[in-house]
Amino acid sequence: EAEVAQSPRYKITEKSQAVAFWCDPISGHATLYWYRQILGQGPELLVQFQDESVVDDSQLPKDRFSAERLKGVDSTLKIQPAELGDSAMYLCASSLGLASSYNEQFFGPGTRLTVL
Amino acid sequence: GDSVTQMEGPVTLSEEACLTINCTYTATGYPSLFWYVQYPGEGLQLLLKATKADDKGSNKGFEATYRKETTSFHLEKGSVQVSDSAVYFCALSDPYGSGNTGKLIFGQGTTLQVKP
Numbered sequence: 514e515a516e517v518a519q520s521p522r523y524k525i526t527e528k529s530q531a532v533a534f535w536c537d538p539i540s541g542h543a544t545l546y547w548y549r550q551i552l553g554q555g556p557e558l559l560v561q562f563q564d565e566s567v568v569d570d571s572q573l574p575k576d577r578f579s580a581e582r583l584k585g586v587d588s589t590l591k592i593q594p595a596e597l598g599d600s601a602m603y604l605c606a607s608s609l610g611l612a613s614s615y616n617e618q619f620f621g622p623g624t625r626l627t628v629l
Numbered sequence: 630g631d632s633v634t635q636m637e638g639p640v641t642l643s644e645e646a647c648l649t650i651n652c653t654y655t656a657t658g659y660p661s662l663f664w665y666v667q668y669p670g671e672g673l674q675l676l677l678k679a680t681k682a683d684d685k686g687s688n689k690g691f692e693a694t695y696r697k698e699t700t701s702f703h704l705e706k707g708s709v710q711v712s713d714s715a716v717y718f719c720a721l722s723d724p725y726g727s728g729n730t731g732k733l734i735f736g737q738g739t740t741l742q743v744k745p
Binding site for chain 2: 544557621623
């Protein structure tokens with residue numbers, strides 16, 4: 514069964530360091546999402562891609578976060594410099610299309626980031 | 630903007646007890662509604678969905694009915710098992726609402742613990 518792949522699964526870093534997360538969506542899925550899930554809360558969208566284009570990055574802290582999906586397939590999310598408040602689970606999801614009568618998104622296992 | 634509110638957890642039940650987790654939503658358009666489940670250390674899995682008013686989603690003994698008049702989508706199960714212990718998230722996607730591109734908006738999650 515096709516799955517969304519993410520790596521690493523766990524990352525511990527010190528504040529002010531740079532970190533990067535990678536996501537490989539299900540083959541053929543044009544839409545890719547990065548969500549941040551703070552402990553005890555629901556996931557919140559950071560950035561959404563349609564193919565290689567950013568559709569929504571309104572909640573992405575652009576002074577320190579960046580995301581790219583250069584060939585419209587896999588994607589990288591980067592934080593530089595990391596801050597203590599960035600400790601969270603970072604979830605990647607993908608779906609076939611941008612908008613439809615319903616929008617089933619498939620989630621990867623996530624990357625748990627701890628900033629010390 | 631669009632939002633989802635879930636009942637506070639944790640919910641602790643004995644095996645074979647009845648489960649209800651309340652979920653209400655606010656949306657500008659005509660959202661689709663979802664329940665996702667997150668087992669410890671894993672990503673989110675779609676449990677069930679409903680795309681229009683009065684639709685009933687069901688899966689693995691869980692059910693939820695899309696109630697437009699009360700803007701609710703409560704999750705129910707008649708007899709829970711220990712293996713149902715997880716965090717449950719109610720979510721909506723409103724691709725035709727103002728400014729929405731199909732992203733999922735989640736509630737804060739409800740932890741269910743089922744004891745033998």
